[in-house]
Amino acid sequence: MPTAPLTLASASPRRKELLERVGFHVKVVPAGIDEQRFEGEPPEDFTKRMARAKVQAAVRRLRATIYPSDAEGGRVNSLASARDDLARWVIGADTVVVVDDVVLGKPAELQEAREMLLRLSGRVHRVVTGFNLFDLRRNKEGLQAVATQVRFKHLSRAEIDKYVSVGESMDKAGGYAAQGVGAYLIEDLSGSYTNVVGLPLCQVIEMMEEMGATEILPF
Amino acid sequence: MPTAPLTLASASPRRKELLERVGFHVKVVPAGIDEQRFEGEPPEDFTKRMARAKVQAAVRRLRATIYPSDAEGGRVNSLASARDDLARWVIGADTVVVVDDVVLGKPAELQEAREMLLRLSGRVHRVVTGFNLFDLRRNKEGLQAVATQVRFKHLSRAEIDKYVSVGESMDKAGGYAAQGVGAYLIEDLSGSYTNVVGLPLCQVIEMMEEMGATEILPF
Numbered sequence: 001m002p003t004a005p006l007t008l009a010s011a012s013p014r015r016k017e018l019l020e021r022v023g024f025h026v027k028v029v030p031a032g033i034d035e036q037r038f039e040g041e042p043p044e045d046f047t048k049r050m051a052r053a054k055v056q057a058a059v060r061r062l063r064a065t066i067y068p069s070d071a072e073g074g075r076v077n078s079l080a081s082a083r084d085d086l087a088r089w090v091i092g093a094d095t096v097v098v099v100d101d102v103v104l105g106k107p108a109e110l111q112e113a114r115e116m117l118l119r120l121s122g123r124v125h126r127v128v129t130g131f132n133l134f135d136l137r138r139n140k141e142g143l144q145a146v147a148t149q150v151r152f153k154h155l156s157r158a159e160i161d162k163y164v165s166v167g168e169s170m171d172k173a174g175g176y177a178a179q180g181v182g183a184y185l186i187e188d189l190s191g192s193y194t195n196v197v198g199l200p201l202c203q204v205i206e207m208m209e210e211m212g213a214t215e216i217l218p219f
Numbered sequence: 220m221p222t223a224p225l226t227l228a229s230a231s232p233r234r235k236e237l238l239e240r241v242g243f244h245v246k247v248v249p250a251g252i253d254e255q256r257f258e259g260e261p262p263e264d265f266t267k268r269m270a271r272a273k274v275q276a277a278v279r280r281l282r283a284t285i286y287p288s289d290a291e292g293g294r295v296n297s298l299a300s301a302r303d304d305l306a307r308w309v310i311g312a313d314t315v316v317v318v319d320d321v322v323l324g325k326p327a328e329l330q331e332a333r334e335m336l337l338r339l340s341g342r343v344h345r346v347v348t349g350f351n352l353f354d355l356r357r358n359k360e361g362l363q364a365v366a367t368q369v370r371f372k373h374l375s376r377a378e379i380d381k382y383v384s385v386g387e388s389m390d391k392a393g394g395y396a397a398q399g400v401g402a403y404l405i406e407d408l409s410g411s412y413t414n415v416v417g418l419p420l421c422q423v424i425e426m427m428e429e430m431g432a433t434e435i436l437p438f
Contacts, residue, residue, distance in 0.1 A: 022403045023385075148407075153421050162438040166242075181437075183413055184241045184420045188367075193412040194402055201403045202372050218400075219381040 004215040009058035009092035014179065014198040022201060023218025031057030031092065035105065043103050044145035047094040047130025052143060054092030055132045062087045062136065089208075089216050090134045095198050097174030099125040104174045113164050113175035117185075120174060122154035127173070127196045133207050142207040146200040148191030150178075155185070223434040228277035228311035233398065233417040241420060242437025250276030250311065254324065262322050263364035266313040266349025271362060273311030274351045281306045281355065308427075308435050309353045314417050316393030318344040323393045332383050332394035333376075336404075339393060341373035346392070346415045352426050361426040365419040367410030369397075374404070 002025045008016055011030035019026050031054040037046045066087060097104040099119055107113035130145040155163070168182065169175040176182035178196040192200040208217060221244045227235055230249035238245050250273040256265045285306060316323040318338055326332035349364040374382070387401065388394040395401035397415040411419040427436060 018402070022400045153425070159438060178412075181241045183237070184424050186412065187421045188410045189412060190409045191407045193397075193405065193408060202406045205403050206372070219378060 002216045002218050004088065006213075006216045007058060007062065007087055007090040009054040009090055012093075012198055014177075015093060018194055018197055018199050018201060022205075024216065027087075029058040029061055029090075031055070031061070033057055035094075037103060043096050043098045043126070043128040044130060044147070046103070047096055047128050048132065048143050048145050049130070050094035051092045051130040051132040052141070054094070055090050055134045055141075058090050058092065059134060059136060062090070088135060088137050089213050090136065091131060091204070092134075093129055093131040093199050095127060095129040095173045095195075097125055097127055099123065106171055106173055107169060107175045110164055110169070113169035114160050116175040117155060117160045117163065117169075118157070120152045120155075120176075120185075121160070122152060124149055124151045125174070126150070129195050129198065129200060131199065131204060131207075133204070133211060133213070135211060135213070140211065142211055144203065144207060146192055146195045146203050148189055148193070148195045148200075150189045150196060151187045152185050153187045221435045221437050223307065225432075225435045226277060226281065226306055226309040228273040228309055231312075231417055233396075234312060237413055237416055237418050237420060241424075243435065246306075248277040248280055248309075250274070250280070252276055254313075256322060262315050262317045262345070262347040263349060263366070265322070266315055266347050267351065267362050267364050268349070269313035270311045270349040270351040271360070273313070274309050274353045274360075277309050277311065278353060278355060281309070307354060307356050308432050309355065310350060310423070311353075312348055312350040312418050314346060314348040314392045314414075316344055316346055318342065325390055325392055326388060326394045329383055329388070332388035333379050335394040336374060336379045336382065336388075337376070339371045339374075339395075339404075340379070341371060343368055343370045344393070345369070348414050348417065348419055350418065350423060350426075352423070352430060352432070354430060354432070359430065361430055363422060363426060365411055365414045365422050367408055367412070367414045367419075369408045369415060370406045371404050372406045 005025040005027040007027050007029050009029055009031045016026050033053040104116050107116055127148045127150055133142040166181045168177045168180045176185055194201040224244040224246040226246050226248050228248055228250045235245050252272045323335050326335055346367045346369055352361040385400045387396045387399045413420040
């Protein structure tokens with residue numbers, strides 16, 4: 001059992017569920033950030049930049065809570081280090097779908113979800129997740145992007161309409177949920193499966209081990 | 220929405236959950252069969268044979284319920300065709316893990332689960348699921364085996380002990396659950412992910428479409 005919580009700088013219920021499923025004690029500190037991709041920015045770089053921005057936004061909020069006097073320019077509370085331990089590790093992540101060098105984020109409306117799925121039908125796309133693990137105590141970070149190749153079955157327009165009507169497309173990159181009804185859309189994949197859901201668990205835990213985050217690990 | 224149920228000839232809660240997640244209306248008719256592999260029988264052939272044996276056992280139970288007079292050598296009930304529609308499609312499946320040409324089924328005890336995981340540590344293995352879809356009305360069947368390559372992270376004996384202590388190893392081929400805590404054991408995979416859980420959803424649905432099982436399809 002972990003002796004300290006992991007702060008998740010993301011409002012995604014999928015990432016929370018993935019981490020909790022393997023036994024992490026997750027504390028969510030959602031971080032609203034501006035998700036704008038630079039012209040020509042590779043998806044790996046973009047998702048890592050987004051992941052880091054989410055973590056930094058959460059860290060600012062955590063620091064303001066742990067060291068309230070700092071915010072007023074005063075001195076650090078004597079309880080700081082004990083409190084610090086409880087919010088030492090912060091993780092953030094961002095996931096996009098890439099096809100034909102086009103980067104698909106979350107669809108803004110149903111019609112956009114339909115267009116995304118039509119583009120993915122019968123073809124291979126990449127799901128790229130960038131993640132950032134931050135150690136507040138030592139001000140150190142790990143930053144990595146993981147890509148998974150996903151092949152979709154062929155979908156007719158009628159099938160796409162039916163899938164979109166299920167109602168799980170809207171807050172997912174590429175307009176589908178691998179862990180939901182969308183499971184049947186995936187003919188096969190190559191790489192990390194949990195990466196497609198939103199966080200490459202095996203690689204995330206490897207980074208935690210390398211950075212010495214023993215107190216948050218569930219095993 | 221499906222207008223008729225799919226009979227699942229398996230007591231596995233994972234297969235039921237997978238099918239229900241994408242919208243099938245599942246009716247479980249568990250079929251106790253003898254799971255003995257023949258000397259030198261390839262895993263694809265073995266799992267297909269097991270899948271078919273499960274389906275046939277369920278079909279015998281269904282026929283005895285639908286046509287009770289048949290069991291006594293009498294004539295078919297006039298309601299038979301209506302009832303038949305409600306139990307027309309039966310599916311069964313069997314999953315094994317293959318490594319070094321050794322076929323791993325479900326461990327019989329914790330020590331066997333530990334030995335299986337030690338064998339899988341840091342290496343690639345295959346997960347093979349055979350499935351059988353049977354159309355009771357036309358006495359026709361589809362039979363297929365799907366294989367997925369899975370690469371495990373390296374696990375120390377201490378990590379294996381901790382994982383086994385989670386308690387999800389015992390009723391799973393190879394001693395791990397891809398959809399449980401075991402998710403973090405998988406570094407990457409190649410093929411169908413749901414196949415590793417117990418049923419290759421995309422391929423199963425494709426077979427249903429080919430066999431005209433429109434009344435059970437959720438979309």
